[in-house]
Amino acid sequence: MTWVKQRNPNEPEFVQAVEEVAEVIVPFLQTDAGKAYRDAKILERVTEADRIFMFRVPWMDDQGNYQINRGYRVQMNNAIGPYKGGLRFHPSVNLSVLKFLAFEQVFKNSLTTLPLGGGKGGSDFDPKGKSDDEVMRFCQSFMTELAKHIGAYTDVPAGDIGVGSREIGFLFGQYKRIKDHFMGVLTGKSLQYGGSLIRPEATGYGNVYFSREMLKERGDGLEGKTCVVSGSGNVAQFTVERLIGLGAKVVTLSDSSGFIHDPQGVTAEKLEWVMDLKNYRRGRISEYAREFGCDFFEGEKPWRIGCDLAYPSATQNELDERDAKALLDNGCKGVFEGANMPCMPGAITLFREHRAMFAPGKASNAGGVATSGLEMSQNKLGLTWSRETVDEKLRDIMSDIHDKCVEHGRVDNGYVDYVRGANLAGFLKVADAMLAQGLV
Numbered sequence: 001m002t003w004v005k006q007r008n009p010n011e012p013e014f015v016q017a018v019e020e021v022a023e024v025i026v027p028f029l030q031t032d033a034g035k036a037y038r039d040a041k042i043l044e045r046v047t048e049a050d051r052i053f054m055f056r057v058p059w060m061d062d063q064g065n066y067q068i069n070r071g072y073r074v075q076m077n078n079a080i081g082p083y084k085g086g087l088r089f090h091p092s093v094n095l096s097v098l099k100f101l102a103f104e105q106v107f108k109n110s111l112t113t114l115p116l117g118g119g120k121g122g123s124d125f126d127p128k129g130k131s132d133d134e135v136m137r138f139c140q141s142f143m144t145e146l147a148k149h150i151g152a153y154t155d156v157p158a159g160d161i162g163v164g165s166r167e168i169g170f171l172f173g174q175y176k177r178i179k180d181h182f183m184g185v186l187t188g189k190s191l192q193y194g195g196s197l198i199r200p201e202a203t204g205y206g207n208v209y210f211s212r213e214m215l216k217e218r219g220d221g222l223e224g225k226t227c228v229v230s231g232s233g234n235v236a237q238f239t240v241e242r243l244i245g246l247g248a249k250v251v252t253l254s255d256s257s258g259f260i261h262d263p264q265g266v267t268a269e270k271l272e273w274v275m276d277l278k279n280y281r282r283g284r285i286s287e288y289a290r291e292f293g294c295d296f297f298e299g300e301k302p303w304r305i306g307c308d309l310a311y312p313s314a315t316q317n318e319l320d321e322r323d324a325k326a327l328l329d330n331g332c333k334g335v336f337e338g339a340n341m342p343c344m345p346g347a348i349t350l351f352r353e354h355r356a357m358f359a360p361g362k363a364s365n366a367g368g369v370a371t372s373g374l375e376m377s378q379n380k381l382g383l384t385w386s387r388e389t390v391d392e393k394l395r396d397i398m399s400d401i402h403d404k405c406v407e408h409g410r411v412d413n414g415y416v417d418y419v420r421g422a423n424l425a426g427f428l429k430v431a432d433a434m435l436a437q438g439l440v
């Protein structure tokens with residue numbers, strides 16, 4: 001870690017993500033089974049990106065002013081398949097954030113059972129408050145540079161925070177215009193031009209399926225459970241949809257301004273209203289409180305609300321040790337990461353010490369990228385699978401990931417340490433491929 005910290009100064013998020021993996025992998029490397037990987041310096045090699053692109057993104061706003069943002073693509077590791085991972089448009093985007101996300105993506109994609117390498121990209125552009133025309137001009141400028149570095153067999157980006165179906169449409173249109181190729185170079189496309197059914201739902205649904213497997217492992221189920229969810233974007237919306245479909249009650253939603261607490265529970269009708277608010281009217285979650293008559297807590301996070309299960313689904317480092325203590329004190333039995341790295345190290349330690357269920361995002365939110373992999377397969381075959389087919393494949397993949405975590409994560413007293421299981425299983429597939437491919 002000293003070596004990683006020296007080589008990546010001022011990149012706290014990246015160092016945090018490496019530390020979580022190293023905590024599991026370094027002790028393994030000291031064993032006989034780990035010797036070949038240790039000698040080949042696989043862990044050191046995976047912390048160094050294959051390559052990183054950084055570029056200027058100039059665009060014109062609606063008033064005719066020139067604007068400049070910075071674009072990035074981190075191609076982290078392609079040992080097991082083409083680089084795959086989302087694009088994030090958010091003012092907080094910087095190299096550290098994208099390197100952490102790309103690093104996580106390598107192990108997550110390895111867990112999916114599909115041939116997907118890891119990458120991530122994005123920009124410090126903020127789509128919030130911009131007109132559709134401004135977003136389009138930005139996306140066209142961003143893709144004009146990115147198109148040089150991606151391809152259906154090279155690197156296949158998708159959405160993440162701030163990049164939904166509107167942005168993917170503009171990006172795809174510009175790629176096609178530049179390359180004159182109609183191909184699956186992005187996933188998360190709309191259905192009319194090569195998207196997959198269930199891809200929008202997949203990350204949230206996948207996390208709920210994963211939590212159901214974890215509960216089953218303890219002889220329990222989702223029916224009747226009270227859940228807190230953070231975020232109100234893509235992942236949060238479909239987490240709520242699946243939870244309420246499976247008989248659980250969701251009492252919170254949030255955005256960067258605060259959270260709503262609806263003790264009656266978010267119903268299917270209320271969720272439909274939230275989807276319209278967030279995906280089309282682009283409003284704030286505080287409006288939910290006014291519409292449905294419940295409390296809104298400005299500037300706060302939902303972790304002090306009593307619950308059985310928690311699904312952090314907004315952003316990184318949104319749940320610290322104090323939040324973890326509040327959750328455990330109020331009876332929470334399980335935390336399932338829908339976002340990437342939402343729980344801070346101190347929080348994770350507390351969950352593990354208390355033997356609570358804790359699902360690390362690289363396992364529990366892998367359903368999104370796995371379904372992107374299914375979208376790539378359909379694009380290559382020229383076929384569209386039904387909703388039922390994709391949903392069944394998603395459930396099977398989440399169940400396989402769960403089984404791998406159990407296989408590698410069961411500790412002496414029978415407790416399943418999913419952090420250990422996910423990191424070890426994710427690492428081994430990539431490491432074996434790297435060993436087989438020589439010093440590259």
Ligand SMILES: NC(=O)C1=CN([C@@H]2O[C@H](COP(=O)(O)OP(=O)(O)OC[C@H]3O[C@@H](n4cnc5c(N)ncnc54)[C@H](OP(=O)(O)O)[C@@H]3O)[C@@H](O)[C@H]2O)C=CC1
Nearest residue numbers: 160161162203231232233234235255256314315339340368
């Ligand atoms: N989309 C996908 O398929 C996948 C996403 N993920 C991860 O899930 C998380 C959510 O992504 P997604 O739902 O797609 O993104 P969206 O942009 O659709 O939604 C993001 C949500 O998180 C909130 N949020 C963003 N930044 C902050 C912040 N700094 N503090 C508080 N709230 C914040 C947003 O609120 P506001 O509108 O106010 O900014 C919004 O409610 C991310 O960590 C992403 O990396 C993981 C796997 C796949």
Ligand SMILES: O=C(O)CCC(=O)C(=O)O
Nearest residue numbers: 084085086158368369372
């Ligand atoms: O579907 C994809 O390729 C992107 C998913 C993603 O960015 C993630 O898993 O964090």
